Amino acid sequence: MPKANTTPLISFTNRGLYCSAGDFYIDPWRPVDKAVITHAHSDHAKNGNKQYLCHHFTKPLLEARLGNNHYQSIGWNEVVRINGVSISLHPAGHMIGSSQIRVSHQDEVWVVSGDYKTENDGISGAFEPIRCNTFITESTFGLPIYNWLPQHDMYTQIQQWVQNNKAKKTTSILFAYSLGKAQRLLQALAMFNEPIYLHGAIWNMQMALAATGIAFPQVERITPETLREKLKGAIVIAPPGAEGTSWMKKMEPYSTAVCSGWMQVRGNARRRNTDMGFALSDHADWKGLLAAITSTGAEKVFVTHGFQSALSRYLNEQGIWSAEVKTAYGNGEEENENANSATDAINTTITTQQ
Structure with a gap:
């Protein structure tokens, strides 16, 4: 057999x-x-x-x-x-x-x-x-x-944080992975109806995503030629690797936020030396x-x-x-x-x- x-x-x-x-x-x-x-x-x-x-x-x-x-x-x-x-x-x-x-x-x-x-x-x-x-x-x-908050509630928290920064004419820098998380942030921040500035690593992936036909808010790439005045009070999305680098100097004064599921654990934002942590996970x-x-x-x-x-x-x-x-x-x-x-x-x- x-x-x-x-x-x-x-x-x-x-x-x-x-x-x-x-x-x-x-x-x-x-x-x-x-x-x-x-x-x-x-x-x-x-x-x-x-x-x-x-x-x-x-x-x-x-x-x-x-x-x-x-x-x-x-x-x-x-x-x-x-x-x-x-x-x-x-x-x-x-x-x-x-x-x-x-x-x-x-x-x-x-x-x-x-x-x-x-x-x-x-x-x-x-x-x-x-x-x-x-x-x-x-x-x-x-x-x-x-145990994640519903997306709508998390987006509301992020939007309020950005709004508070704008009232102080402070640039909002959100650190997020370039594929997935960054696109969700663009979706969350579309309500501000203004260009959102991107680190080059995120810009490259965003341009590739443009081929899928999915609509996103207007974005601009931050380059050495980007004027400091344009970034005052602006919204910036950057990958985690840019955190704490000289690349951020042009954005001063700024407030930073890490967008990661790891922020669910108390104290992680403090250990990351960031101003805010949002437990936004993919x-x-x-x-x-x-x-x-x-x-x-x-x-x-x-x-x-x-x-x-x-x-x-x-x-x-x-x-x-x-x-x-x-x-x-x-x-x-x-x-x-x-x-x-x-x-x-x-x-x-x-x-x-x-």
């Missing part, structure tokens, strides 16, 4: 998540022949692959970051078949173009979520729960202490992670980058089979932005119920 095939549909290898039946990888961290990409952040989209499959909105971002390559792009819910394996992309809600990867073969369905958030931010596509046998989830903010909070996982109906859940041990343990306690997996993700954006600041959160007892 022939032996049953026990090879999992997706394996965890030293190159990344590998589907042997289809002979492709998902978000590989080493060069491969065929790569399916969840989104354009640098820890999930690496250079050196021969072929890339991604969402239409992700393609111009990969071109801007990785240069000329063999890119194939598809829309959400569109099915592509590779060696008999069906692949489709579904909104992850993490950033523009971010997708969950549904992989189906011989009645077995796996979903690789990449990074995701469950609140619809209005520009990234609403997270779509996908029924599956096995779900691979992130756990960047996988502790009960991480990742699901604790309740969002649990809601997303249970909505899949998955029999097995693999937990990757973040607080994977805590989340995996909690899921097992709730009767959902789970295991943690080490990956190379979380080394290029918010996950790694303030890793040392999580010490207080690690000590939080996992007692929150779904």
